[in-house]
Amino acid sequence: MSKPSSRTASIFVLLALLWSFSAQAQTLSKLLKLPEMPKLPQNLQIHGFASQSWLMSSGKNNFFGKSSSDSGSFDFRELGLNASMRPLSRLQFSAQMISRTAGKGSPGNIRLDYGFMDYTYFSGESGQLGIRLGRMKTPLGFYNDTRDVPFTRPSILLPQSIYFDRTRKLALAADGMHLYGEHRSDMGDISFQAGVARPLVRGDEAEAAVFGKQFPGHLAPEISYTGRVNYDLDGGRVRLAVSASQLNMSYAPGVGDVLHAGSVRFTPVVFSAQYNAERWSLTSEYALRRLEYNNFAAFKNMDFYGESYYFQGAYRFTPEWEGIVRYDVLYTDQDDRSGRKYAAATGSPAYTRFAKDITVGLRWNITPEFMLRAEYHRVNGTAWLSTLDNPNTGDLSQKWDLFSVLGSYRF
Amino acid sequence: MAIKKNIRRSVLFVCLLLGITYAGVAGATEPYEIVINPSVNEKTLSKSSLRAIFGMRLHAWPDGTAVRVYVMPDNAPLHAAFSKEKLNVFPYQLRSAWDRLVFSGTGQAPDTVTSPEEMLARIASTPGAIGYLSKSMIDGRVNVLQIK
Numbered sequence: 001m002s003k004p005s006s007r008t009a010s011i012f013v014l015l016a017l018l019w020s021f022s023a024q025a026q027t028l029s030k031l032l033k034l035p036e037m038p039k040l041p042q043n044l045q046i047h048g049f050a051s052q053s054w055l056m057s058s059g060k061n062n063f064f065g066k067s068s069s070d071s072g073s074f075d076f077r078e079l080g081l082n083a084s085m086r087p088l089s090r091l092q093f094s095a096q097m098i099s100r101t102a103g104k105g106s107p108g109n110i111r112l113d114y115g116f117m118d119y120t121y122f123s124g125e126s127g128q129l130g131i132r133l134g135r136m137k138t139p140l141g142f143y144n145d146t147r148d149v150p151f152t153r154p155s156i157l158l159p160q161s162i163y164f165d166r167t168r169k170l171a172l173a174a175d176g177m178h179l180y181g182e183h184r185s186d187m188g189d190i191s192f193q194a195g196v197a198r199p200l201v202r203g204d205e206a207e208a209a210v211f212g213k214q215f216p217g218h219l220a221p222e223i224s225y226t227g228r229v230n231y232d233l234d235g236g237r238v239r240l241a242v243s244a245s246q247l248n249m250s251y252a253p254g255v256g257d258v259l260h261a262g263s264v265r266f267t268p269v270v271f272s273a274q275y276n277a278e279r280w281s282l283t284s285e286y287a288l289r290r291l292e293y294n295n296f297a298a299f300k301n302m303d304f305y306g307e308s309y310y311f312q313g314a315y316r317f318t319p320e321w322e323g324i325v326r327y328d329v330l331y332t333d334q335d336d337r338s339g340r341k342y343a344a345a346t347g348s349p350a351y352t353r354f355a356k357d358i359t360v361g362l363r364w365n366i367t368p369e370f371m372l373r374a375e376y377h378r379v380n381g382t383a384w385l386s387t388l389d390n391p392n393t394g395d396l397s398q399k400w401d402l403f404s405v406l407g408s409y410r411f
Numbered sequence: 412m413a414i415k416k417n418i419r420r421s422v423l424f425v426c427l428l429l430g431i432t433y434a435g436v437a438g439a440t441e442p443y444e445i446v447i448n449p450s451v452n453e454k455t456l457s458k459s460s461l462r463a464i465f466g467m468r469l470h471a472w473p474d475g476t477a478v479r480v481y482v483m484p485d486n487a488p489l490h491a492a493f494s495k496e497k498l499n500v501f502p503y504q505l506r507s508a509w510d511r512l513v514f515s516g517t518g519q520a521p522d523t524v525t526s527p528e529e530m531l532a533r534i535a536s537t538p539g540a541i542g543y544l545s546k547s548m549i550d551g552r553v554n555v556l557q558i559k
Binding site for chain 2: 043045047049080082084086088089090092094095096114115116118120123124125126128132136137145146149151152180182184185186189234235236237276278316319368
């Protein structure tokens with residue numbers, strides 16, 4: 001009992017510290033000014049970010065490393081560097097390298113996040129039409145395209161119901177071709193992107209993400225489809241989007257593998273809506289995810305729908321200070337929201353099949369380059385906790401707390 | 412007693428938090444205009460095109476010249492006035508739109524200038540350039556663009 005109350009106290013101390021620092025923000029911003037970037041050739045832009053988080057959670061529920069230990073976890077770090085060049089007004093080349101450390105699921109290896117060529121076939125006063133070739137981010141909801149970039153997220157952790165790590169590998173990015181277009185008018189702007197691509201599912205982490213544990217064989221990407229339509233009214237006062245993808249993978253069994261050569265199909269559909277006023281923004285997304293496992297022999301074919309949604313409000317006290325509140329719900333199986341059927345069939349706890357998360361958070365933009373964040377989650381259910389960080393689901397507490405602080409720099 | 416003290420502290424904290432709401436009220440800005448490099452042939456532009464240009468989604472003028480967008484920092488009063496009055500958006504919306512482009516590779520960010528003098532110099536010397544300036548700063552080296 002003493003642990004949570006001492007945590008609450010430390011949260012207040014931290015917030016108070018944040019606040020007292022704010023008075024010195026002016027001097028701090030001068031101190032933190034790094035040397036100016038050297039002048040780059042016209043049209044070449046280089047941007048990047050580095051962030052470090054600290055997480056502490058109750059019980060034995062680990063999120064991104066050993067966050068339930070007495071010292072919490074520093075095992076959440078994001079580093080990125082990108083370059084883009086526009087040699088012609090119709091042609092752009094872009095690439096980004098990312099290293100993401102996030103518990104056992106993301107060990108921090110440097111990878112090509114995206115790298116593609118973008119050619120605008122038609123561009124005029126009322127719209128544009130173009131093509132992209134290479135590795136593109138998968139357009140899914142409002143946040144998937146930039147999910148590893150702390151400044152673009154509404155909170156330290158994205159709403160885990162939709163953007164949880166287990167399906168992250170499948171929906172992160174894909175190699176292939178996208179078409180995109182936009183039509184602008186006084187009635188608002190409609191834009192779309194749609195493509196054929198192969199998801200990035202190679203590597204042990206992908207198998208762990210898909211099966212919940214390691215197997216001797218390997219997943220291979222198959223031809224997949226992705227698309228999103230956005231509608232922006234009045235310059236983005238109202239933003240609406242519908243995204244849908246069908247991501248296909250096949251499994252090649254290894255030596256002595258219990259699994260046969262099966263296939264996995266992941267079909268997420270996300271509806272997104274946002275209203276932006278001067279001081280506040282309201283955001284909500286709803287996702288339906290179909291997951292199919294076929295012909296693995298070791299277990300029966302599976303076909304079920306996961307369901308997620310969240311409501312989020314953000315309030316900007318000043319351009320520097322922003323607070324957010326969110327209610328976020330995940331059901332692993334829409335037909336078994338309580339997890340009881342699953343518990344009866346497998347003997348695993350029912351609460352591993354849902355998660356209801358109430359989040360409050362604070363963001364402080366110390367300078368345009370430096371950001372500090374703190375947030376608190378009260379969660380009922382463990383559905384989005386990683387099985388890699390929590391190998392024994394029986395140890396988990398159904399109701400748990402998570403507190404996190406993040407510092408981030410960008411240029 | 413300790414609890415009472417804590418409550419008093421949290422109340423003070425909340426008051427401070429609400430108090431800062433009133434700190435950021437920007438003063439009225441001088442009259443300003445949208446300015447372009449004289450190489451740009453356009454004299455007028457539709458609002459949706461202006462939004463697309465400052466949203467970094469329209470990359471060329473009708474004659475094919477590349478558009479070069481210059482802005483003041485997000486917290487500059489002139490930037491806020493321009494965003495709200497000419498584009499009908501708030502500076503934070505522009506910043507998040509630019510971030511989405513920059514960090515997904517689907518676009519680039521505008522160039523930020525640090526002073527009105529730099530804005531004038533850059534617009535005057537860069538073919539295809541567009542930005543905004545206080546009327547008192549405008550001279551013959553740049554043209555004024557009207558919004559339809």
